[in-house]
Every structure is written in structure tokens, then in C-alpha cells.
Amino acid sequence: MTTKEETVHQDQHPLEKSNILIEAKNLKKYFPVKGGMFNRQKSFVKAVDDISLKIYEGETFSLVGESGSGKSTLGRALLRLQEPTDGSIFFEGQDITSLKKEEMRKIRHNMQVIYQDPFGSLNPRMKVTELIGEPFRINKIASGKELEKRVIELMELVGLDPSRRNRYPHEFSGGQRQRIGIARAIALNPKFILADEAVSALDVSVQAQVINLMKDLQRDLGLTYLFIAHGLNVVRHISDRVGVMYLGHLVEVGEVEELYKRPAHPYTSALISTNPTPNPRAKREKVILKGEIPSPSNPPSGCRFHTRCPLATDRCKTEAPKLVPISEERSVACHYPLV
Numbered sequence: 001m002t003t004k005e006e007t008v009h010q011d012q013h014p015l016e017k018s019n020i021l022i023e024a025k026n027l028k029k030y031f032p033v034k035g036g037m038f039n040r041q042k043s044f045v046k047a048v049d050d051i052s053l054k055i056y057e058g059e060t061f062s063l064v065g066e067s068g069s070g071k072s073t074l075g076r077a078l079l080r081l082q083e084p085t086d087g088s089i090f091f092e093g094q095d096i097t098s099l100k101k102e103e104m105r106k107i108r109h110n111m112q113v114i115y116q117d118p119f120g121s122l123n124p125r126m127k128v129t130e131l132i133g134e135p136f137r138i139n140k141i142a143s144g145k146e147l148e149k150r151v152i153e154l155m156e157l158v159g160l161d162p163s164r165r166n167r168y169p170h171e172f173s174g175g176q177r178q179r180i181g182i183a184r185a186i187a188l189n190p191k192f193i194l195a196d197e198a199v200s201a202l203d204v205s206v207q208a209q210v211i212n213l214m215k216d217l218q219r220d221l222g223l224t225y226l227f228i229a230h231g232l233n234v235v236r237h238i239s240d241r242v243g244v245m246y247l248g249h250l251v252e253v254g255e256v257e258e259l260y261k262r263p264a265h266p267y268t269s270a271l272i273s274t275n276p277t278p279n280p281r282a283k284r285e286k287v288i289l290k291g292e293i294p295s296p297s298n299p300p301s302g303c304r305f306h307t308r309c310p311l312a313t314d315r316c317k318t319e320a321p322k323l324v325p326i327s328e329e330r331s332v333a334c335h336y337p338l339v
Contacts, residue, residue: 021091021192021224023055023089024077025088025089025090027084028084028087029047029048029073029082029084030044030046030047044297047073047074049248049299051250055192055224057224061239061243062228064243064271065244065246068296069293075226076196077089080097091111109135113194113195115198116196118177118180118201119170122177122180123169127167128166128180129151132151132180132187136187151165158182158186174203191223194228195225198229225238236257241255244265244267248299249304249323250323251267251333251334252264252331253332254332258329259330264330265337267305303320319335
């Protein structure tokens with residue numbers, strides 16, 4: 001029998017679009033490439049190249065794409081964990097692009113991160129009570145008995161036994177360590193959480209449990225997520241909207257079910273076609289992409305996907321398509337969209 005903890009919730013919370021929580025306008029993040037005898041700058045890795053997007057309060061916006069597409073860099077740039085090269089970032093309508101360190105500290109508690117590695121992101125020399133209580137100590141919010149009380153409340157909230165709070169991270173399983181990371185992330189009641197490959201290092205059954213926990217916390221605490229993942233099945237069950245990235249560009253953005261049922265970009269279609277299906281007898285045409293993803297330091301001209309696209313024409317080689325709406329809830333960057 002399948003239990004609630006073993007099955008990912010299917011219901012999606014209503015997407016409230018009255019308020020934009022985070023907005024990026026023409027955001028770029030370039031990394032210099034140096035070489036030669038004098039280690040001079042030769043070129044740039046264009047990890048994020050002119051991206052504009054909006055994330056609404058209370059939604060889960062997911063980013064998918066192959067390794068090297070720029071997903072994590074975009075997420076970190078939005079939080080200014082990596083400084084953008086160009087463009088603007090707005091949080092609750094405030095331009096945070098050029099805020100100084102002290103000014104950013106005042107809003108940093110509203111922007112937290114859940115990292116991919118639930119062990120590497122935790123200090124192995126600190127007990128769980130110290131790890132979860134650290135945000136309170138750093139921000140001088142609680143100490144002593146009050147701090148202990150808050151740690152216990154957070155551990156209960158994420159499904160951990162508070163009696164184990166004086167143990168070290170290595171004494172917990174991978175899923176439990178990720179729950180510790182989640183407890184740290186929600187400690188200061190943030191509005192926005194970047195979940196950067198937050199479940200990719202976990203077993204499939206544990207992934208479902210952690211995703212269910214994140215959805216429950218989103219409902220109860222009013223959280224907004226930017227969820228980054230490779231696994232398209234995972235993304236489908238937690239997302240409201242999905243952005244598909246390829247070589248630093250957004251090539252498609254849409255509501256999750258519509259995007260999965262009728263992908264508009266050939267790259268999206270290829271990603272979905274290779275996604276494992278629970279029914280091994282189900283017939284589904286696979287789209288095999290040619291070659292490897294090109295280097296972001298030397299991207300192709302025109303449409304960056306044209307070197308691997310089965311529908312590419314001469315126009316695709318010279319003219320870069322813009323991300324434009326094709327319906328009320330869908331945008332695609334393709335000269336020949338599939339829908």
C-alpha cells in the first residue's frame with residue numbers, strides 16, 4: 001500500500017499572481033576566461049545571458065536544462081550570491097542590484113538557500129542544535145532557553161526527532177540531513193527559498209518525502225520557491241511554472257502541465273521525451289539530440305540550439321529568436337514552435 005509519505009502530492013496550490021516577489025530584467029552573468037603566458041583575459045563564459053523573468057508570491061518556479069545551461073548561476077545571481085555582470089534584480093519591487101553589503105543584510109533573511117549536498121552544506125563539527133540555531137545567533141534573535149525552544153519547534157516542523165538535537169550530521173541519513181538544511185533555511189521566516197538541486201542527491205523514495213515536506217511548508221508558511229533540478233518528474237510534481245534553459249538563455253516558460261503535455265520548443269520536447277515513464281509499455285517517441293552542448297564561452301551564432309535541433313534551418317543559424325508569448329501563459333524562443 002502506498003503511504004502519504006511515499007507518494008508525491010498531486011494537488012497544486014492556487015497560483016496567486018497579484019504580487020511579483022522577484023523580477024530579473026536583462027540579467028547577465030559572465031565569467032572571464034584567462035590564458036596564455038601572461039594569463040590575460042581571452043573571452044567570457046556567458047553563463048546567464050540577457051534573461052528576464054518574474055517569480056510570483058506563493059509559487060514554485062522551476063528551472064530545468066542540461067548541466068552547463070546556467071540554472072544554478074541564474075539562481076545565485078538572483079540572490080546576489082554571485083554578482084551579476086549586467087541587468088537588474090528586483091525583490092518586492094525594490095531594486096537590489098546595487099545595494100551595498102549592509103543594505104543587503106537587512107533583506108537577506110527573506111532570501112534563503114537549500115543546497116544540493118545535504119552533508120557538505122552542514123558543518124560536521126557542529127551539533128544539529130547548533131546548526132539550526134546558528135541563524136538566530138548570528139542575527140541576535142534568540143539565545144539560551146528561547147533558542148533551544150525554537151530549535152525544537154523547527155525540528156518538529158520538518159519531521160525530525162528533537163531528542164536527537166545534540167547529535168552530529170554524520171549520525172543522520174541523507175534525507176534527515178536535508179531536513180536539517182531545510183530547518184536552517186526556514187528559521188528566519190523567509191519569503192523566498194532557492195532550492196538548488198535540493199533532492200538530486202537523495203534516493204527516489206526519499207525525494208518524494210522531501211518534496212512533500214517542501215510543499216507542506218510552502219502551504220503553511222507562504223513560501224515562494226525557485227526549484228532547480230535535472231529530474232523532470234520531480235519538477236512536474238512540485239512546480240507551478242517551469243523555465244527551460246539552454247546555454248544561458250530561457251528557451252521556454254510555461255505552466256507546468258501545459259508545458260509537459262504540449263512542449264513548444266524542440267529542446268523542451270527532447271528533454272521530456274527522454275524522461276522515464278512509470279509505464280514501460282507506453283509508447284513515446286524519443287527525440288535524440290545530436291552532439292554535445294556547445295561551450296558557453298563560444299556559443300553558436302543565431303539560435304544557440306540550432307547545432308542540435310532537428311528542425312533547424314538557415315534562418316536559425318543567423319537569427320537569434322526572442323522569448324515571446326505564444327499564449328497567455330506560455331512564452332517560447334523559437335522560429336518554428338511546435339504548438
